[in-house]
Structure formats: C-alpha cells, structure tokens
Amino acid sequence: MLKQTLTKFLVINGVQAAIIVEENGEIIESIKSGIVIDKKKLYSIISTIMVDSKATASRFGSSPLSMVFVEYSDNFIILGPMAEEFYLVIIAKNTANIGQITYEMKKNQEEIVSDL
Amino acid sequence: MIEQLPDGNSIGWMQAPPQWIFTHTVRFVGIVRIVIQDGEGFILIRRGKPVYYFFKHGRIELKGHSALDYFNSHPIIEFNLCKYSPEEFALAMKICNIEGEDPQGQTESPKVAPPEPVREPVPSTPTPVAESEVSELLLEEIPPRPLFHPAEPRVEEPATIPQPIMLEESDIKLIGQIKKLNGVVAISVFNDERNILLMGDVDIEPLLNIARSMLATSRKISPQVEWGSFVHMTLQSPEGNIIIAPYYDVYLCLFTTRTINIGHIRRILRDLQLTKRTQD
Numbered sequence: 579m580l581k582q583t584l585t586k587f588l589v590i591n592g593v594q595a596a597i598i599v600e601e602n603g604e605i606i607e608s609i610k611s612g613i614v615i616d617k618k619k620l621y622s623i624i625s626t627i628m629v630d631s632k633a634t635a636s637r638f639g640s641s642p643l644s645m646v647f648v649e650y651s652d653n654f655i656i657l658g659p660m661a662e663e664f665y666l667v668i669i670a671k672n673t674a675n676i677g678q679i680t681y682e683m684k685k686n687q688e689e690i691v692s693d694l
Numbered sequence: 695m696i697e698q699l700p701d702g703n704s705i706g707w708m709q710a711p712p713q714w715i716f717t718h719t720v721r722f723v724g725i726v727r728i729v730i731q732d733g734e735g736f737i738l739i740r741r742g743k744p745v746y747y748f749f750k751h752g753r754i755e756l757k758g759h760s761a762l763d764y765f766n767s768h769p770i771i772e773f774n775l776c777k778y779s780p781e782e783f784a785l786a787m788k789i790c791n792i793e794g795e796d797p798q799g800q801t802e803s804p805k806v807a808p809p810e811p812v813r814e815p816v817p818s819t820p821t822p823v824a825e826s827e828v829s830e831l832l833l834e835e836i837p838p839r840p841l842f843h844p845a846e847p848r849v850e851e852p853a854t855i856p857q858p859i860m861l862e863e864s865d866i867k868l869i870g871q872i873k874k875l876n877g878v879v880a881i882s883v884f885n886d887e888r889n890i891l892l893m894g895d896v897d898i899e900p901l902l903n904i905a906r907s908m909l910a911t912s913r914k915i916s917p918q919v920e921w922g923s924f925v926h927m928t929l930q931s932p933e934g935n936i937i938i939a940p941y942y943d944v945y946l947c948l949f950t951t952r953t954i955n956i957g958h959i960r961r962i963l964r965d966l967q968l969t970k971r972t973q974d
Contacts, residue, residue, distance in 0.1 A: 627915060630910070630911035630914070634904055635929060645929075645930040646929055648927045649927070650924055651923045651925055
C-alpha cells in the first residue's frame with residue numbers, strides 16, 4: 579500500500595525517488611526511477627540531514643521542523659515529517675516543480691500515515 | 695543640518711560594525727545615514743574617504759572625531775548607504791560648511807587636523823562637541839581607526855586576524871534588492887568567522903548560529919552526493935524559513951516569513967550561482 583502511495587510522487591515530472599524513513603534514518607519504504615544511489619550513502623545523507631536539521635530547528639524558537647530542502651545544481655532533496663518519527667524524502671531533478679512536490683506531500687500525508 | 699542634506703539614492707539599510715563602512719566604500723560617493731537608539735547622524739564619504747562625521751541626539755551634537763568615536767563605541771550600527779551624484783555631494787559639502795572641496799577630488803583638499811594618537815574612553819551617551827573640535831570637521835585624510843583589536847591568542851590556537859571581505863557596491867545593491875522582496879525579514883552575508891553584513895531587524899547571533907549549523911550539515915552531505923554544486927539549503931519551521939546559499943567565497947543567510955514564495959527565492963539563488971559561474 580505504502581509503495582503505491584509513493585508511486586504518486588514518481589508521476590511528478592522530475593521526481594526520481596520517494597522514500598519513507600524513520601527518525602533514525604532507517605529506510606522503511608522507497609521507490610526510485612532513473613536514479614542509482616548506494617543504499618549506505620542514502621542512509622548516511624538522510625540521517626545527517628534529519629539529525630542535524632532537527633537539532634538546528636530546536637534552536638529556532640521552540641518550533642518543530644516543518645521541512646528541509648537541500649538543492650544542488652542537478653538535483654534536490656526534500657525531507658518533511660509525515661507522522662511522529664516518520665519522514666517522507668523526495669529526491670528530484672532541479673527541473674522539478676518544488677511547489678507541486680510540497681503540495682503532493684501535504685495532500686498525501688494522511689494516506690501515507692494510514693499506510694504506515 | 696541632516697534635514698537639509700540631499701536624500702541621495704538609497705542602496706539599503708544594513709547593520710554592520712562601523713569599520714565595515716570604511717572598508718566597503720572604496721568606490722562609493724555619498725552619505726551613510728546612521729541611526730543609534732533615538733539619535734541620528736551621518737558620514738559623508740567620497741571613495742572610501744570619510745570627509746565629515748556628524749551625530750545628533752536630542753540637543754546634543756557631535757562632530758568630527760567625537761562623532762566617529764561615538765559610532766565606534768558600538769560594535770554594530772544600523773545605517774543606510776545613499777549614493778550622491780557629484781552635484782548632490784557638492785551641495786552636501788556646502789551644507790556641512792566644507793569649502794574648497796571638489797566632489798571629484800580634483801582640487802586640493804583643505805588642511806585637516808591630524809588624528810589624535812590616544813583618546814579618552816568614549817562615553818556611552820553623546821557629549822556636546824567642544825569649540826576646539828570644530829577644526830576636526832574636515833577629516834578627508836584621516837583614516838578611520840580600527841574598532842576592534844585582534845582577540846588575545848588562545849594557548850592552543852594561533853591567533854588569526856580576520857581579513858576584510860570586499861563586497862562590491864553592486865553586491866550590496868543586489869543584497870538590498872533581495873531584502874526588499876516580500877517576506878524577507880533579514881539577509882546576512884557571513885563566513886565561518888563572522889557576520890559580514892546584515893540587513894534587517896533581527897538579532898544576528900542566533901541567526902548566525904543556525905546558519906553555521908546548516909552550513910555544517912551541507913558540508914557533511916555534499917561530498918556524498920553527485921548532484922553538482924551546492925545551491926542552497928532551506929529549513930522551514932512555523933517560525934519562518936532560514937535559507938543559506940553560497941555567494942562567491944562567503945554565504946548568504948535569509949530569514950523569511952513562512953508564507954514567502956520559496957520558488958521565487960530559489961530562482962534568485964540559482965541565478966546568482968549562474969552569474970557567479972559566468973564571471974569565473
């Protein structure tokens with residue numbers, strides 16, 4: 579079920595991967611298209627972003643982390659909380675529409691949470 | 695006097711150490727309008743050379759070194775760089791009673807009083823200017839004295855003296871334009887050592903700590919991804935967004951409201967990097 583829901587993101591132009599991770603960086607489910615990333619590397623990247631960003635956000639008032647967005651000249655990665663301890667990570671080409679992706683993240687949040 | 699001066703073309707309000715003004719105005723001709731608490735003042739600058747300092751707080755007026763000392767007694771001041779045309783500069787010189795000066799610097803400068811080698815500690819509030827200090831009004835050849843001394847070297851680390859980072863007038867203008875975007879609360883230019891420039895009404899230290907923390911994260915993940923050069927990192931929270939992006943050898947940090955158009959900011963940051971690559 580979760581994989582099916584994640585497939586909705588791959589339909590978006592430029593999206594190459596949709597991944598559900600736990601707070602510790604462990605990958606729960608992932609779906610990829612047109613991208614090859616070493617699993618260890620991916621785990622390392624996601625856990626670094628997640629751990630560091632949560633720590634950074636805690637210094638930013640008492641606010642929880644809403645979303646992290648890291649862009650490079652070719653690709654970008656978005657990480658957003660879905661439910662307590664669970665995050666959705668999207669990897670996309672830089673040509674992808676960020677607004678559309680974040681909209682779909684919010685729109686599918688409930689469904690993802692129910693699939694978890 | 696301040697009201698009589700030409701407005702000039704505002705480049706934007708910013709916050710920085712007073713020393714920053716002197717190291718970043720090499721090609722600037724105009725007025726630096728300064729606001730400290732309830733008082734206001736200005737520095738007339740012609741291509742990096744301050745020619746007149748003035749500060750007014752209530753009925754108290756400081757001129758020359760007294761005004762400069764007062765500016766330097768603040769680690770950070772808020773100011774607005776306003777460009778002058780040659781005519782405006784000439785008018786400002788006239789209003790400040792500086793005669794015999796050609797705004798283009800083609801005529802001989804009037805004699806100036808040499809800087810005093812040692813000064814008494816600056817009071818925390820402005821003091822009235824003495825009659826004898828009127829001669830200090832023409833400060834063209836007097837270089838500003840450094841505000842900060844290098845920190846005492848720690849035993850375990852060699853002392854380093856930060857080198858001035860040169861931002862061009864065009865950079866300041868560009869950063870000012872970004873600051874003016876709807877939803878941008880503050881923008882800072884920073885590096886690993888310090889804040890170089892701040893535009894916006896925020897407390898710089900917490901912002902800088904967050905920005906540096908984000909920079910550290912980006913440095914950890916950049917070697918692991920093969921996605922080209924780092925463009926920006928954005929951290930969203932209900933309090934707002936913090937965005938960091940490389941800018942030449944330094945970094946920009948934007949603090950924005952939650953409702954800002956991230957796509958717009960993203961395009962600007964990407965364009966900045968493309969421009970940079972073209973220039974390289």
